[in-house]
Amino acid sequence: MALTTEQPLTIDKPRSSGRPAARRSNFELYSWLFMRLSGLLLVVLVLGHLLIMNILDDGVHRINFGFVAGRWASPFWQLWDLAMLWLAEIHGTNGLRTVINDYARKDATRFWLKMLLYTSMVLILAVGTFVIFTFDPNIGD
Amino acid sequence: MASTSAATADVTERAGSSRGGGRLYRGDLGMWSWVLHRITGVATFFFLFVHVLDTALVRVSPNAYDRAIELYKNPVVNLMEVGLVGAVLYHALNGVRVMLVDFWSKGTKYQRGMFWTIVGVWLVVMIPGAYFMLQRTITDLFGGN
Ligand code: HEM
Numbered sequence: 510m511a512l513t514t515e516q517p518l519t520i521d522k523p524r525s526s527g528r529p530a531a532r533r534s535n536f537e538l539y540s541w542l543f544m545r546l547s548g549l550l551l552v553v554l555v556l557g558h559l560l561i562m563n564i565l566d567d568g569v570h571r572i573n574f575g576f577v578a579g580r581w582a583s584p585f586w587q588l589w590d591l592a593m594l595w596l597a598e599i600h601g602t603n604g605l606r607t608v609i610n611d612y613a614r615k616d617a618t619r620f621w622l623k624m625l626l627y628t629s630m631v632l633i634l635a636v637g638t639f640v641i642f643t644f645d646p647n648i649g650d
Numbered sequence: 651m652a653s654t655s656a657a658t659a660d661v662t663e664r665a666g667s668s669r670g671g672g673r674l675y676r677g678d679l680g681m682w683s684w685v686l687h688r689i690t691g692v693a694t695f696f697f698l699f700v701h702v703l704d705t706a707l708v709r710v711s712p713n714a715y716d717r718a719i720e721l722y723k724n725p726v727v728n729l730m731e732v733g734l735v736g737a738v739l740y741h742a743l744n745g746v747r748v749m750l751v752d753f754w755s756k757g758t759k760y761q762r763g764m765f766w767t768i769v770g771v772w773l774v775v776m777i778p779g780a781y782f783m784l785q786r787t788i789t790d791l792f793g794g795n
Contacts, residue, residue, distance in 0.1 A: 568783050
């Protein structure tokens with residue numbers, strides 16, 4: 510929308526009387542905070558993961574089933590991957606929710622894009638968690 | 651927007667920064683750092699979707715997993731991995747910068763300097779990082795032994 514010269518580029522101050530106080534929930538505040546807290550943890554989890562899997566020691570070229578089996582034999586890496594899965598997936602989903610809110614123009618579009626998004630989140634969390642918990646190093650035997 | 655007369659708003663125009671009649675906001679450094687943050691975040695999210703599913707193949711059979719992982723070792727895909735690591739690294743560094751702007755009392759004052767700092771850190775990590783990631787692919791492609 511083009512801004513015309515008639516519209517002042519100002520809005521009321523947060524607590525001025527012209528502005529409705531109604532704020533039904535603090536959801537957006539918690540969401541904002543979650544992006545920052547999860548981001549902080551993800552710095553260690555994700556950058557550590559990328560360093561180990563892609564850069565150190567021949568990187569991706571040494572990864573195969575046996576390599577995964579070796580790592581997931583340790584509860585430490587299982588827990589690492591589980592935490593990374595949940596935090597990254599929820600952080601990313603919440604980020605995409607913001608992006609959809611920004612760009613979807615129709616309410617229906619926005620609604621269905623978010624449904625698609627949340628469905629994909631549930632799917633990825635379920636599949637990922639299931640795989641970490643039920644991994645069987647002897648599945649090939 | 652920049653053509654709005656100064657009488658109606660308290661917005662300072664950056665002199666000489668708007669060509670083309672000044673109707674398009676072409677942003678400041680802060681806008682571009684945000685655009686990059688958004689693009690890298692969305693791209694990483696889509697990659698994560700694929701990556702959880704390919705890893706899930708360990709539940710199918712060692713063979714199925716190994717075949718999927720072979721794909722990641724392909725030279726072209728290997729190059730894309732450098733892009734992915736670069737994107738995630740930028741997003742992480744800029745994310746920390748965003749947090750510092752939000753929570754540190756001097757954050758807004760130094761946001762510009764912090765941007766150039768993360769660009770520096772990014773280069774310092776990515777140059778050797780890209781080297782290690784591509785080393786094997788390059789020797790495989792162009793020989794040696
Ligand atoms: C590695 C550590 C990470 C850090 C420090 C980090 C930090 C942040 C922060 C602070 C925000 C909020 C920005 C704002 O409110 O303006 C954000 C947004 C976002 N992040 Fe991350 N993040 C990280 C990893 C990830 C990962 C792994 C994904 C993908 C799964 C991701 C996807 C997103 C998306 C889609 C947004 C929304 C972007 C927007 O609204 O423009 N981030 N990130």
